[in-house]
Amino acid sequence: MExxxxxxxxxxxxxxxxxxxxxxxxxxxPGDGSAVAELFRAAHTIxxxxxxxxxxxxxxxxxxxxxxxxxxxxxxxxxxxxxxxxLLSSTDHLAELVQSAANEQPNPNPDRTRELCERxxxxxxxxxxxxxxxxxxxxxxxxxxxxxxxxxxADVLRSGMDPGAFIRYLTSIGELxxxxxxSDEVPDLAALDPEQCYLGYEIxxxxxxxxxxxxxxxxxxxxxxxxxxxxxxxKLTEYLQLIEVYEDDRQARLGEILVNIGSLTxxxxxxxxxxQSESDPTPKLGDLLVEQGSSERTLVEAALKRQTGLQVxxxxxxxxxxxxxxxxxxxxxxxxxxxxxxxxxxxxxxxxVVVEPTEVVCGLVEELRENALRMRMVQIGETFSKFxxxxxxxxxxxxxxxxxxxxxxxxxxDKAVVEKIGDPLTHLVRNAIDHxxxxxxxxxxxxxxxxxxxxxxAYHDSGNVVVEISDDGGGLDLERxxxxxxERELIEADAHLxxxxxxxxxxxxxxxTKEQVSDLSGRGVxxxxxxxxxxxxxxxxxxxxxxxxxSTTRIRLPLTLAIIEGFLVGVGEARYVVPLDTVNECVELExxxxxxxxxxxxxxxxxxxxxxxxxxxxxxxxADERRANVVVVQAGERKAGLVVDHLLGEFQTVIKPMGxxxxxxxxxxxxxxxxxxxxxxxxDVTALLVHGTTIEAQAVGSRPTQSKVSA
Amino acid sequence: xDDQRLHIQVRKSRNGTKVxxxxxxTIYTAxxxxxxxxxxxxxxxxxxxxxxxxxxxxTAGLQVLLSTRRSCQEGGVPFAFPHSGQAVGQTLxxxxxxxxxxxxxx
Numbered sequence: 157m158e159x160x161x162x163x164x165x166x167x168x169x170x171x172x173x174x175x176x177x178x179x180x181x182x183x184x185x186p187g188d189g190s191a192v193a194e195l196f197r198a199a200h201t202i203x204x205x206x207x208x209x210x211x212x213x214x215x216x217x218x219x220x221x222x223x224x225x226x227x228x229x230x231x232x233x234x235x236x237x238x239x240x241x242x243l244l245s246s247t248d249h250l251a252e253l254v255q256s257a258a259n260e261q262p263n264p265n266p267d268r269t270r271e272l273c274e275r276x277x278x279x280x281x282x283x284x285x286x287x288x289x290x291x292x293x294x295x296x297x298x299x300x301x302x303x304x305x306x307x308x309x310a311d312v313l314r315s316g317m318d319p320g321a322f323i324r325y326l327t328s329i330g331e332l333x334x335x336x337x338x339s340d341e342v343p344d345l346a347a348l349d350p351e352q353c354y355l356g357y358e359i360x361x362x363x364x365x366x367x368x369x370x371x372x373x374x375x376x377x378x379x380x381x382x383x384x385x386x387x388x389x390x391k392l393t394e395y396l397q398l399i400e401v402y403e404d405d406r407q408a409r410l411g412e413i414l415v416n417i418g419s420l421t422x423x424x425x426x427x428x429x430x431x432q433s434e435s436d437p438t439p440k441l442g443d444l445l446v447e448q449g450s451s452e453r454t455l456v457e458a459a460l461k462r463q464t465g466l467q468v469x470x471x472x473x474x475x476x477x478x479x480x481x482x483x484x485x486x487x488x489x490x491x492x493x494x495x496x497x498x499x500x501x502x503x504x505x506x507x508x509v510v511v512e513p514t515e516v517v518c519g520l521v522e523e524l525r526e527n528a529l530r531m532r533m534v535q536i537g538e539t540f541s542k543f544x545x546x547x548x549x550x551x552x553x554x555x556x557x558x559x560x561x562x563x564x565x566x567x568x569x570d571k572a573v574v575e576k577i578g579d580p581l582t583h584l585v586r587n588a589i590d591h592x593x594x595x596x597x598x599x600x601x602x603x604x605x606x607x608x609x610x611x612x613x614a615y616h617d618s619g620n621v622v623v624e625i626s627d628d629g630g631g632l633d634l635e636r637x638x639x640x641x642x643e644r645e646l647i648e649a650d651a652h653l654x655x656x657x658x659x660x661x662x663x664x665x666x667x668x669t670k671e672q673v674s675d676l677s678g679r680g681v682x683x684x685x686x687x688x689x690x691x692x693x694x695x696x697x698x699x700x701x702x703x704x705x706x707s708t709t710r711i712r713l714p715l716t717l718a719i720i721e722g723f724l725v726g727v728g729e730a731r732y733v734v735p736l737d738t739v740n741e742c743v744e745l746e747x748x749x750x751x752x753x754x755x756x757x758x759x760x761x762x763x764x765x766x767x768x769x770x771x772x773x774x775x776x777x778x779a780d781e782r783r784a785n786v787v788v789v790q791a792g793e794r795k796a797g798l799v800v801d802h803l804l805g806e807f808q809t810v811i812k813p814m815g816x817x818x819x820x821x822x823x824x825x826x827x828x829x830x831x832x833x834x835x836x837x838x839x840d841v842t843a844l845l846v847h848g849t850t851i852e853a854q855a856v857g858s859r860p861t862q863s864k865v866s867a
Numbered sequence: 868x869d870d871q872r873l874h875i876q877v878r879k880s881r882n883g884t885k886v887x888x889x890x891x892x893t894i895y896t897a898x899x900x901x902x903x904x905x906x907x908x909x910x911x912x913x914x915x916x917x918x919x920x921x922x923x924x925x926t927a928g929l930q931v932l933l934s935t936r937r938s939c940q941e942g943g944v945p946f947a948f949p950h951s952g953q954a955v956g957q958t959l960x961x962x963x964x965x966x967x968x969x970x971x972x973x
Contacts, residue, residue, distance in 0.1 A: 313894055313927055320926045324961065335963040344938040345905050350897035350927055357962070560973055 161258050164205055168254045171198045176247050176672055180544050183240040188566050192235065195243065196225040200378060202250070211257035214250070215839050217269060220276040221246050223368070227280065230384060244545075257665070300388050301333055302363060302370060303395075307356035309380035314351050317377050323357060325373050330363025486628070488521075489527040489810035493829055496522040496809070500831035522808065534574050536614045536623070537565025542578075543585055547610060550589050558609045559592055564614035573693055577623065580686040580697075584625045584709050585610060588680065592629030592707055601737060602704065604628070617712075620695075620737075620791075620842070624709035632701040634658050640667065659699050663687045694825050695841060712842065714825070722809055722828075725787060725834065727770045728777045728801035731836035733809060733828060734798065738789045738841040742803055745784040758786055758797045768844060770801040773823060774837075791842040798844075809838075823847065875903050883913025883945070889920040892928035892955070893899050900931050908938060913945045919952035929958065 175198040182191040199222045206214035221243070227233035232525075249268055256264050263269060304326075308319045328331060336355035342348070363370070367385055374383055386395060401656035479500035495518045502514035540562045569577075593599075593608035600606055613624045634655065634692035641647045641661045661667060666682040690697045749756055749767070756767040765788065771778035778784070779801040786797040809828040825840035868963060873890035884907050892900065908914065916926075916935060930953075932948075939946035959965065 318894075318927075320929070320958070320962070333959070335961075337962045337964055339930075339933045342937060344930075344931045344941055345901055345908065345934050346938070348901055348930065348934040350901050350931065351894065353926065354930060355926060606876045 158308035161209065161355075164209060165254060165258045167205065168202055169251070171202050172247050172251055172254075174198050176244065176545055177393060177541060178246065179240050180548065182235050182243075182538040183237065186235045186238070192228045196222065197379065199225055202254075205498065206254070211254075213263045213269070214253045215256050217250060217253060217273070219368075220273050221250070223371075224276055224279055226371075233279070239279060242244065242272070242279065246272055250568075255309075256663040281692060287841055294625070298389070299360070300362070301360045302365075302388060303386040303390070304332075304359040304361055304370065305384040306355070306359070306374070306388070307338070307382045308353045308377065309382075310352045310354075312353040312377055312380045312434045312437075312855075315377075315380060317380070317383075319353060319355060319357075322374055322377060323359070326359065326370075329365045329369060329373065330361045332359060333362045334360040350449070427499065472764065485528050485532060488525055491521055492525055492808060492810050496807075496831040497833075502605070516778050525808070532571045533568040535566050535572050536569050536574055536577075536621075537562070537567075539574055539578055539581070540565050540614075543581070543612065546585060547589065548581065550586060554589065554595075556593055556595050558589055559607055559609050561609055561611045562613075563611070566709070567616065568623060569614075573621075576689065576693055577711070577713070580689045580711070581623070582610075583682050583686055584717075585612075588627040588629065592627040592631075594630050598630075602630075620712045620714060623711045623713070624708055626706060628706040631703045631705055631707050632699075632700075633703065637661060649749055659701065662699065663697070694840065696846075720809065720838070722807050722838065723787065724807040724830075725770075725785075726803035726804055727774070728779055728798050729832060730774070730776045731769060731804070731834055732800070733807065733836050733838045734787055734789060735839070735841060736806060738791055740788040740795075743786050743788065743797075745786050745799060760788065760797070765795055765797045767797045767799055771799075789841050789845070791845050794842075794845040796845050798839075873899070875900065877903070877907060883915060884911045885915040885917060887917040887920065888964050891923040892918065892921045892923045892931065893923055894927035897927040897931050900928075901934070904931075904935055904938075908942065908944065911944055913947070914939055915947040915949065915951050917952075918948075918955040920962035921952050921955050924955050931960070 175195060178191045178194040178198070182188055182195070189544045203215055203218040203222060204230050206218065206231070223243060224233065228235055228239075233239070249265070249272055252264060256262065300502045312319055319323075323332075323335070329778070336358045338358060339354070341356075342356070343352040356514070361370070367387065370385060371378075371383065372379065409784075424775050462816055491854075495514075498514050499518050505511070519723050543562075547558055547560040588610045593610070594602070594604075596606045599608065609628050611624070611626045613626070615622055638647075638661075641658075642649050644664075644667060646661055646664055646667070663683045663686075667683065690711055690713070693713055695711055697709065697711045699707060701707040710780065718732075722738040723736050724737050725732050743758075743760065745758070750756055751757075756769075757764050758767055767786070769778070770776070784799050784801055785803050786799055787803070788795065788797050809830075823840050823844040824837050825843075826838040828836050828838060830836050871890075873888060873892065873896040876887040878885045878887075886904065886907060888900065890896070891950065902951055914935070916932070918932075921928075936948075938944075
């Protein structure tokens with residue numbers, strides 16, 4: 157696929173995501189004019205781009221979508237759930253069409269296209285019929301021509317368009333029977349901005365063309381103008397709508413203009429205004445029209461403002477190839493290591509002429525590192541938002557009432573992590589909806605609100621990012637879990653397991669407690685894949701549950717895959733890096749050690765912490781333990797003291813991932829190169845704390861009794 | 868704006884000031900015309916605008932004309948527009964504006 161077509165597909169994908177989000181917003185709030193404006197702009201942009209490549213299928217279909225959205229924009233159509241459903245279906249179909257067009261393949265699903273187009277037709281027609289029935293006004297104007305009311309936006313000229321050209325073009329599809337230039341907004345010379353457009357036109361066009369064909373004339377300025385068409389022999393209420401867009405004092409003038417150019421006869425105008433006052437006692441119609449009129453004005457203004465705002469936003473970002481970004485970050489990583497060596501050499505030379513500039517360089521490298529890392533960070537909110545659609549569709553499918561609550565959307569993660577966490581999250585959310593939340597009846601029986609809630613949350617905690625999915629459903633039935641595990645021969649029938657151990661069984665391959673395997677998430681391969689995916693990101697996943705109240709799944713991930721702030725320690729000749737975020741403090745070991753229950757502990761100001769000798773964990777020869785130090789580390793709620801020989805200071809470094817050979821090495825999350833060329837291993841503190849207790853217990857048991865005792 | 872696109876001639880006499888435009892009155896020249904007219908209007912008893920030699924006019928140019936008329940109206944300066952010329956005249960007719968820049972609607 158050509159690069160430029162790939163860009164087109166990328167942009168369409170983004171626009172379609174925006175489209176989907178806006179449609180969901182509209183569903184929540186049918187009166188949301190800004191959502192309609194965004195929907196229209198997205199559709200219009202896709203249509204325009206597709207047109208450039210000659211992707212006719214896409215253009216034609218998007219045109220239908222756009223037409224319906226335009227009616228909504230004008231207030232001629234109210235957004236109901238049926239309309240939103242149609243918009244959402246269109247999003248999916250449009251994605252299909254874009255892909256096949258980009259791959260130079262024909263429409264893969266023409267039946268669907270036809271079906272959706274028919275539904276669009278239905279929307280437009282039924283609503284027209286609806287208003288007829290509502291108003292019961294059958295008064296028609298005698299005007300045999302189309303009336304076009306257009307007001308060009310302020311930035312039309314700046315966009316490179318000439319409004320006059322569009323008006324001229326109308327003459328190619330019909331005859332300009334009458335035209336009035338609305339120049340009220342043109343200020344005096346002092347206030348005039350020569351590049352701003354102040355003009356509008358009221359036009360009577362004699363033509364056999366369809367509404368679409370007339371609208372097409374204004375194709376390239378659709379975004380930058382408000383266009384209203386009144387068909388021949390239209391109901392007087394439609395003219396009323398034109399007039400009502402303006403405030404009272406201008407209404408009379410516009411009415412005058414309409415009469416002057418012959419769109420309305422004087423009698424018709426009187427009649428229309430009379431109808432307006434007549435409908436006052438029945439507040440519905442009158443208020444509706446006025447509301448529509450005035451809200452339309454503000455709607456249009458707000459939409460225009462938003463457009464300019466959004467455009468400004470767009471200009472503020474730059475598209476960058478992900479590969480180029482990675483290259484840059486790699487280079488920065490190498491720079492960090494190189495500057496560490498330079499610093500070391502400079503210090504050893506003790507030549508201030510060399511040391512000072514080197515310090516400056518290192519400081520700059522540090523700043524560069526921080527900026528580079530930030531480029532890779534994206535907010536997880538975008539990923540969270542995608543789940544709105546999933547929750548909506550799946551809960552509808554299962555006939556449950558479920559709301560999605562999102563918090564911590566502005567928590568930032570490394571881009572790569574965000575991408576890879578999507579699949580596990582999807583599975584967990586589906587789980588929550590499928591297995592977690594009960595159906596309405598059951599919930600009511602249990603005295604719970606009919607609507608269940610799935611909550612997505614993200615926050616930072618001691619150098620990690622935590623992503624939580626929780627639900628207020630029925631929680632895990634631990635008895636069923638145990639029964640299933642026995643059935644699957646994962647445990648012995650009489651085995652005694654703690655609650656935490658039982659829950660852990662769920663993450664075993666081949667496990668599933670749902671009787672009917674729904675096609676959503678009951679295949680029994682789910683949770684273990686989730687765990688594997690998370691661990692591949694050097695993270696952990698845990699689950700907590702309260703029977704009858706709900707469950708929470710907590711995923712812990714490293715903040716970044718690239719560079720960390722660390723604390724360098726030495727054990728004998730070996731060097732290790734402890735992530736600085738996990739370090740609480742350092743103390744000397746002597747006089748603080750306590751021996752109990754076959755393990756060593758440390759008494760830290762009255763707090764008793766388990767000890768982990770790194771020399772035991774890694775099988776390294778340590779130095780004299782009388783002069784050992786303890787680095788107190790913490791990850792989540794777990795705390796321990798790491799026994800090391802030397803404390804070597806703070807130190808920032810690039811994480812070099814371990815080769816696949818070392819994937820199962822517990823306690824190591826990577827390696828790095830020190831300034832002097834030695835290799836140091838980076839500790840995975842959380843893993844150490846979880847598994848280290850076992851290691852330590854074994855080590856203590858096998859060592860000859862020591863004579864160190866504390867007071 | 869270089870003289871290639873538009874030449875502005877200003878002649879003051881006892882009857883007032885006559886401004887003649889020769890060339891294109893478009894978005895490229897609109898700003899310059901506006902500035903010139905503003906200077907003229909600082910001290911003008913009567914303004915005559917001659918567009919007979921204007922070869923091309925677009926919306927931006929049209930706006931300048933309308934804006935000039937407004938400035939004169941608000942400043943109480945008599946405004947004469949005797950020779951619209953072919954290009955300007957055609958455009959005015961197309962857009963329902965009379966030869967004297969007044970509204971006609973046909």
